[in-house]
Amino acid sequence: MVESMIRAEQLTSGYEKLTVFSDLDVAIKKGHITTIIGPNGCGKSTLLKTIGRILKQKNGDVFLQEKDMKSISTKAIAKQLALLSQNPEAPLQLKVEELISYGRFPHRKNVGKLSSKDKQVIEWAMDITRTTAFRDREIAQLSGGQRQKVWLAMALAQETNILLLDEPTTYLDLAHQLEVLQIVERLNKEHQCTIIMVLHDINHAARFSHELIAMKAGEIVTVGSPNEILEKDVLKEVFHINARIMIDPENGSPVCFGYDTLLAQEQGGPYGDNG
Amino acid sequence: MHKQDRNRFFMTISGLFALICFAGYIHITNGTFDMSVKDVVTTLLRMNPNHDFDLVIFEFRLPRIVIAALVGLGLGVAGTVVQGVTRNGLADPGILGINAGAGAAIVILMFLFQMQVTVSGTSNWLSILIMPVFGFVGGLVAAIIIYSIAWRNGKLDTERLILTGIAISSGFGALSMYISLKMREGDFEMATVWMSGSIYNANWLFIVAMLPWLLILVPVIYRKAYLLDYLQLEEASIKSLGIRVEKEKSILLLSSIGVISACVSVSGSISFIGLMAPHIARQLVGIHHRYVIPTSGAVGMLLVVISDYIAKTVFAPAEIPVGIVVAILGVPYFLYLLVKSKA
Structure with missing residues (x-):
């Protein structure tokens, strides 16, 4: 246990x-x-x-x-405990590395300079999220995917x-x-x-x-x-769908490869019987 | 924070101080009674003192410049805090109703004391020292009303904060107007001029009254300035970092209310400085509040000193309230910001 x-x-x-x-x-x-x-x-x-x-x-x-x-x-x-929220926001002119350094807040005693430990953790967070390459860019210049990785890095910097x-x-x-x-x-x-x-x-x-x-x-x-x-009855109850499940031969995890809504089936809708 | 940011900050602050000194110099040497630099310097250094010069410099011009500078500093700093806490670049202490609350309280005080407070003289020093306290109470009452309406579900709803502020602002404005209409004719005129923001009846006692508020609260705000950077994130991220959002916001807002009330009590309601100064400061030094707050204070100082100089000279020997000059400069800037933020 x-x-x-x-x-x-x-x-x-x-x-x-x-x-x-x-x-x-x-x-x-x-x-x-x-x-x-x-x-x-x-x-x-x-x-x-x-x-x-x-x-x-x-x-x-x-x-x-x-x-x-x-x-x-x-x-x-x-x-x-760190939480990455659904719609994180930051000033667009903020630099990537600075945003990530915000994650050090709970560990910092004074507001002055970052300690060498802080810097080390920030480097690690950028490394693991592969954001080091754009550390000096402003948030405004990032794509959605890059931005999400930066936010993740900030959460990681919280250690x-x-x-x-x-x-x-x-x-x-x-x-x-x-x-x-x-x-x-x-x-x-x-x-x-x-x-x-x-x-x-x-x-x-x-x-x-x-x-x-x-x-x-x-x-x-x-x-x-x-x-x-990922089982027919459970998905039926939770999502109200009729799911078709198989096991991914590559990694052995269950995959839902197709589904129909039960609502459409009950009504005999256009998508009801093509499974 | 990078080194280049810091260098830019120090350059900007030094530049602003040079400009403030220059504006102060123009202000002190010019007026209905022109003086040369030499006169000013010798008077300030007490070399062969002359009664006329002493009177003009120490009783009229110097206190006025000092008050202009202090009020500008206070409004610039408080404006930055209000914009930072509400995460709204168009917020300003005036919009939040704090000015109006403090103003109404002081109009009430004027009414009760039958205008003694605005007449200079040392016999009524008590009522002058009471003014910022009264202003603070008024500002606080406004803030409490705004807070209690904007406070929802254990947190401060910024949109409601601004909307309530606007409503409270008109309410207190109406109250001030109502009370001033009950005043005697001469008092009414004084109150109206005061309400539109003026500092020409400045004297040292006003400075003594407002200085402690600034000396205590501006450092408190500066110490918390770095938190304003974090407060620019959205709520969930700030909380996740372990910042006590509501507590920190309250400390910052309450300190600003104190600063604003002290300013309003000596100068009346000068709007737009709290809006303009932070924007100009951000253009100059970027987005870090450790830099924006002092810069905004310096910009505020400069703006009020220049505006006051314009107020005293344009229609000389008649004076117009400095608040009106600021508004004339401020309205186009506000519209510019609106248009720019749309684009």
Whole structure:
């Protein structure tokens, strides 16, 4: 049994008067890549943000290595946990290297110069995300894919053992999606980083994760390995689709290679019977 | 932060200081009573003192220049903070209703003290020292109203902050107007001139009243300046870095309210400096707030000293309020910014 890195108990969260989910219990295993999947609006981003204390829960507790997060200062949490948000923004004139150096904030004692340790970590973060080549450019001059890697580098510069990623591949082309996920995989393998992310692409989720959490309408439907989740009945329940699954002969992970919506089938729509 | 950025900053600041000194020199030697450089220098150095020169320099011109410089500094610094915290380049202390709140409080004070406060003289030093306090309370009341409406779900909603600010600003403006209409005729005129921003009745007591506020709060802001760089990211990223966003924003905003109130209490509401100075500063030294804040303060100083010089000379011997000069210079600049930000 792997011990849990993050655990939520009876967690209730949402925005203003809207409660997105209530009384959720989740445990994230140490050293694993856990991906939350589910249809739009199911509460997966809200869950991630609440776990990452970006959003304050309405009720319940989140434990970071069995310690109540409310009892830890936000700066101390920032040394253990970094979150890459869905729509990060920075001034366009900011230089890449400077943005990445912001990740050192929780480790810096004074506001003056970066220590040699800071610089070393920044170099490492740029190296692992392959952003060193454009370190002197301004954010405005970067493509979407480059920008996402820079943001990832900033999160890495925080030097945490937990990384939360909110849809890190959205808006990226196929090659960049894969590149970002491979960086994540490498962090997990080489640095034992515990990773929790939200992904829309269930094939990517299956390929890169140890564990999937399937959510629907504010409930956790089921938790399990990619093989257990990429399964006809589960996908039918979660996404309301009729999926066709096979095993990728190259890497052995399950792949959904085609699907139809159940709605169209029920109605006998034009796409209903071409499977 | 690179070395070239730092060099550019020091060059800019030195240049600005030279310009401020130059503007100050023009201001002190020119006026209805022209003086030569030699007269000014000998008077300042107390070499063969002359009563007329003493009066003009120490009682009229010097306090006025010092106040212009301090007000410009305060508004430039506070404007940078307000723009930084709201992440909105078109925000300005005036738009946020803080000016109007502080202004209304001081109009009330004027009404209660029957204008004694604006008449120079040492007998009413207490009421002059009270002015910034009153202004701060007014600015704070405005800020609390704005905050409580803009505060949603445990965080500060920037759009609501600006919208509420505009509403509160008109509300307090109306209140000031209403109270000033209740005043006696002479008082009303004084209050109106004061409200449009003027410093020609400057004296040393005003400086004593506002100086402590600046001496305490500007360093507080400067110490927190680096945080304004982080506050330019979007909320989730800032929180993820372990920055207590709401607390830091509150410290920065409250300090700015104090600075603005001190400025408003001596000069009335001078708008547009808080808007223009940060923009000019960013053009000069880039986006790092450690550099932008002092530069913006210096730009503010320069703008107010020059504007005040224009205010006193253009229609001499009649004076126009410096706030009006600033507005005349500021409106086209504001429109320019709007057009540019659209493009």
